[in-house]
Amino acid sequence: MTTVFKLDDADIISQGAEAKVYHVQLHPSPSPRICIKHRFQKTYRHPTLDAQLSRSRLQAESRVLVRCLRAGVNVPVVRLVDLDGGLLGTEWIDGMSVRRILGGGDEGVLEDDDDDDVAEEDADEHLQKFAVTKDELMRLIGHEIGKLHLADIIHGDLTTSNMMLRTRMADAPAQLVLIDFGLAFNSTLVEDKAVDLYVLERAFASTHPDSEPLYATVLDEYARVLGKAWDPVKRRLDDVRLRGRKRSMVG
Amino acid sequence: MLSSYNYPAFNSLAHVALFDNVTNAKELRSRLISAATMSGPDGELEREAVNFAFVDASLVVSEMHLQTALLFALLADARTSLRTKTVHSEILWALNPTNNISEAIRRFGVSDSTTRLLVVRVCTPPTSTSPENIETALRTGVAGDAVPLSCLSSFTDWSKLTKYYKLPAGVPHERLIQIVESTVGAKSAA
Structure with a gap:
């Protein structure tokens, strides 16, 4: 799906097999920069299956984060969930x-x-x-x-x-x-x-x-x-x- | 009076103003309702005059809370997947943890008893309306004192928020703010 945000020129922090992590100024400064985890498209999987998997994993991850916060566990605050774009935006932990x-x-x-x-x-x-x-x-x-x-x-x-x-x-x-x-x-x-x-x-x-x-x-x-x-x-x-x-x- | 957030990724500019001691919340609400049904050029003018998201400021815990809801609405608008009719009502819907639109507007929108008002205007593209026009519309439309956005955190009504967001008891506000912001941030996965 379309990615609205231009991540190419953002600071890439790390890359794994599942996703890339960026440090992005999502909200205009002086709002703090945000950590974005982009589950990129896997070309080795069928596109339909890939979209479905990315979507459900992203959904699961963001729900768990909110549950953790409610349970008093220290985790980053969720800032953005974009299921179509495969993006999870969270607080940047300094x-x-x-x-x-x-x-x-x-x-x-x-x-x-x-x-x-x-x-x-x-x-x-x-x-x-x-x-x-x-x-x-x-x-x-x-x-x-x-x-x-x-x-x-x-x-x-x-x-x-x-x-x-x-x-x-x-x-x-x-x-x-x-x-x-x-x-x-x-x-x-x-x-x-x-x-x-x-x-x-x-x-x-x-x-x-x-x-x-x-x-x-x-x-x-x-x-x-x-x-x-x-x-x-x-x-x-x-x-x-x-x-x-x-x-x-x-x- | 206006604070502006620029979102170049969405080709949008959002103007925000905060009011205290608002006395005409009741009229504002009825104007909003009647503007929606007015026809002809008068209707267009009236709709333009109240083309804002009027948010109950006592239910917004931080600037980040508002920005998170704003971003949600901008993203939905950019993908033409708005769940409500306008980007402004989408902000109210994003703030409410449930999927009920009328409940969201009743809870987070302007009500007859509202005295503290957070007003948001999204301009796509950024030049569609000048900030001067917006300020004029707000000056004539809202009877209240414009205060800096930094006052937002002192306006918070925690008892209402606890009810709406089902917040746990005996937890410091700092943590509650995190929960509230995350609930809005994870809205599309809820």
């Missing part, structure tokens, strides 16, 4: 991904000219800039995921790249924002919550080898938020660790 803060670099992010970071990133320096300790950061992560799961929302792609630490304003408390709900869905099942946690555990282990023990802190805070709902998730998480993300369909 900050840094947890992956980068922990020294894992940024995945799939196209380098900015004015970005002067070198290949070797220093985790301690980043943490200092945001005035949080590693332990506090892990607790923030556990806290947001706990709230998310209490609302029966499963993120579906929990990685440290999909978490942003917002730049702090003066004395405001540190705020962790979950982003990219493209694979999110609603579920009350313990299994889905355990798998969600397991995916993050693996992401931690593969991108931040030295911070693996820190994941225990994430779970500790998660358990505190969930209260008595934690026990079944804990038991299931142990099962998932043994068998992996996919459940065996045999028998």
Whole structure:
């Protein structure tokens, strides 16, 4: 379908297999710029199927974001949903991904000219800039995921790249924002919550080898938020660790 | 008096004005209704004089809230997929979380008891009407004090908003603003 907005000359932030992300001045300045996720047309799919899939995924993603906000989970505010154009406009989160803060670099992010970071990133320096300790950061992560799961929302792609630490304003408390709900869905099942946690555990282990023990802190805070709902998730998480993300369909 | 938002992507310019202590809300409302049915050149003139979106300012939490609804209406207009008759009524419809058009106009439009009014005029193309003409129309049409848009957040009627947007209790306003803005932003997926 037609794209009303000219995204070609906008700042492209990152490109994945499903979508491109831009930083766009959608409303006239001084309104802040907005983050636009464009689910571009996939030429490898039949056009009708492609339009249908993009549409329903976009719809699902924007609904989950509103549900998250209502449940008190920190996510970007929705500014625009254009089902025909495949656009999702959200608030631009000023900050840094947890992956980068922990020294894992940024995945799939196209380098900015004015970005002067070198290949070797220093985790301690980043943490200092945001005035949080590693332990506090892990607790923030556990806290947001706990709230998310209490609302029966499963993120579906929990990685440290999909978490942003917002730049702090003066004395405001540190705020962790979950982003990219493209694979999110609603579920009350313990299994889905355990798998969600397991995916993050693996992401931690593969991108931040030295911070693996820190994941225990994430779970500790998660358990505190969930209260008595934690026990079944804990038991299931142990099962998932043994068998992996996919459940065996045999028998 | 007028604040203007330029949307080059839509070849449109939106003019916005905020009024406090409005005393003629009742007349405004009846003028709007009668203008719609008047015929002949008089009707054209009258329709032009009230060709605005009159929004109850106590139900708009922030400038971004209005801009989100405005963008929704502009996009629907550009795609010729307006759900209501004009781009102005589409703004009111975008602000209301349900799909009921008359409910949207009753809740978010001008009512007999409205005292704080947010007035929007969308010009497509931008040069279709001069800002001077719009200011004159507003000066003669709205009996109230023009105030800067920055006053908007102090006008908010949270009890009404809580009812309309089904907002959770015991949550700070900062968060409620996010929920309200997102509800409008995600309207086309609701």
